[in-house]
Amino acid sequence: MCIVAIIASKSLTQVFADEVEIIQSPGSTHIQKHKPKIFSYDGMLASFIKAGFNNAKVDTAIGQYPTESFGTIFGQFNTHYDFTEIISNESVNVLKIGLGVSAGGLFIDSTLRDGASFNGSGLSGGSGLNNNYFGGWNGYLGNLNDDGYPYKHNRNFVVQNAYVDLQTKYFNFKGGRYESSMDYHSGYTQGVNLDVHFGYGDKARNPDNEIKIWWFSSFGRAFAYSEWFLDFYAVKFANIDGKLVNLGIHAAGVDIKYGGLVDSNNYKKGSSLLVRPFLYFYAGLYEAPGLKLVYENQFGNGFGLKTTLQGFFLHIHPANQLNADKGAGKSRYNEYIDEYSGNLNFILQAFFHNHNARVGIYKNFGSGNAHFGTYGNPMGFDFWTASVYDIGASISDVINRNAITGYFSGGGSYNLKYGTLTWDILARLTRSPRSDEESVALYISHAFKNNIALGLKLEWFRDTTKAGYNPGATLPKTENLTVARTDDRSHAFITFDYKF
Structure with a gap:
């Protein structure tokens, strides 16, 4: 009579690891190592939020621009063949x-309502900056903006x-x-x-x-x-x-x-x-x-x-x-x-x-x-x-x-x-x-034992x-300042990550 025990992977990022078979029989015990399985995978689901504290409207005449805010949803899935x-x-x-592969998108974009209206740029509406x-x-090669509306070519999927x-x-x-x-x-x-x-x-x-x-x-x-x-x-x-x-x-x-x-x-x-x-x-x-x-x-x-x-x-x-x-x-x-x-x-x-x-x-x-x-x-x-x-x-x-x-x-x-x-x-x-x-x-960040992590930056x-x-400087119809100006660029980052 044989008793077989399988010891599995200790890491969630190495889903299939070496298998060890312990075989016990009358008068003897031996360990036989099997070849590992080739395939493993890992991935994550995440979100990132930047909250800018300066919400002033765009005024190109005086060089005034807000600190942008945005939020994302993101997912990634990786496979490995060893x-x-x-x-x-x-x-x-x-x-x-x-x-x-990875995919994601914006669910917050403050630049859509920043008060600017430059034709042929992200500030004209569409997807913002x-x-x-x-x-x-x-x-x-960076040449799609020749049509005047580069933001319509957005990509939300990449094979990284x-x-x-x-x-x-x-x-x-x-x-x-x-x-x-x-x-x-x-x-x-x-x-x-x-x-x-x-x-x-x-x-x-x-x-x-x-x-x-x-x-x-x-x-x-x-x-x-x-x-x-x-x-x-x-x-x-x-x-x-x-x-x-x-x-x-x-x-x-x-x-x-x-x-x-x-x-x-x-x-x-x-x-x-x-x-x-x-x-x-x-x-x-x-x-x-x-x-x-x-x-x-x-x-x-x-x-x-x-x-x-x-x-x-x-x-x-x-x-x-x-x-x-x-x-x-x-x-x-x-x-x-x-x-x-x-x-x-x-x-x-x-x-x-x-x-x-x-x-x-x-x-x-x-x-x-x-x-x-x-x-x-x-x-x-x-x-x-x-x-x-x-x-x-x-x-x-x-x-x-x-x-x-x-x-x-x-x-x-x-x-x-x-x-x-x-x-x-x-x-x-x-x-x-x-x-x-x-x-x-x-x-400040906290990585929990269930593979969830939360982060905050102020x-x-x-x-x-x-x-x-x-x-x-990167926007059309703007001019150099005639006097210096100081802007508040204070902000917060909030992050959520779940890895599997």
Whole structure:
């Protein structure tokens, strides 16, 4: 007589895991491991609400614009196909295929009733301006707005995952559509990551010792989240003989890792160093060589320090056939574009048990973020919190020409009876030729044990746009200010997430 027990997956995100069959018979007991099932899935249902506290009507004559409000409904479903153990090769660590879709829409849009009536724009009615966050699509190459009504092309469905992930002892490859892990490319990418890696030195004492030579190419970017939802589009594109083409954003670099962190009595212990020289480029538009340094030291008693220093030089090509309207000497984000510029990002973080504190400085030398950095800048905080009417979809002047930002944050997390409570507070001061910004934000979230999470952010935000600049820079029929004006950009974020 046999007694069979099946031990199932411990994770809801790994629905089908390894099955273990325990067979007991007279005089013997043995365990036989079955091959895991290939298929697994996960997904989420979510909602995001931004509530702006400034409800003034649009008045282009004095540069007056409200702080927008919007609300979304979002869903995502991902499937995973794991062939790792089927091929049974010691050199192959991972072989997976991922397919996933997302859908959603706006159920609140304050820009539909903001008092403006610009013909041929979102302000003429239709879907308003908040589809800059959710659903807006002007074509893969950004050319559908030629008909004067780009907002009628909204997309509320996207295939965000369609990739192959191969990780081996000597090299890794990931290609297709997948969520990006690159410093300077956030969201989902349509492209490829490739690297060759090998260990060196005393791996017993320094388990992280590794050199990785990597390449990254992206031919599109998308968002599939409850706050941001945009189908794949070309971040940059070129005009060659009157035809728009996407030449792709490319990067190459080397990661040199030394040291390693290990667990010691439930605390991390040890030190690690990352040195990453890199080069990003878009043919005919820019080159951005740079360097990233990260040093972390954990003392084994719940205390630790982590320092990040990174920066790049940026060369923007003068206007030419490829980018006649984007080159050096032109304007972007309501500012002049320098041919040569740079950027520096410094973060110092301290850990003490389940708390942390962080200080940071972010500095542009010239127009360092004119065409690089804004679509994935690892500065350590959310800089898309201003106004949808301004220089971009709520982008702050943190990224503008000659801007300098200092900030401090601190927070912690607590394991409670019904889940995990997390909080964080961030204070920021930004100074730039275009505007001065001050903000203080409080973040609170609670992840319940039933996979439901609730979040709240309250941010006080004051934005002073200076004379000679336009607080409605992306909108038609607007003018630069003759005197400076200060606007309240304070707002709240409310989030709901259910993962399965």
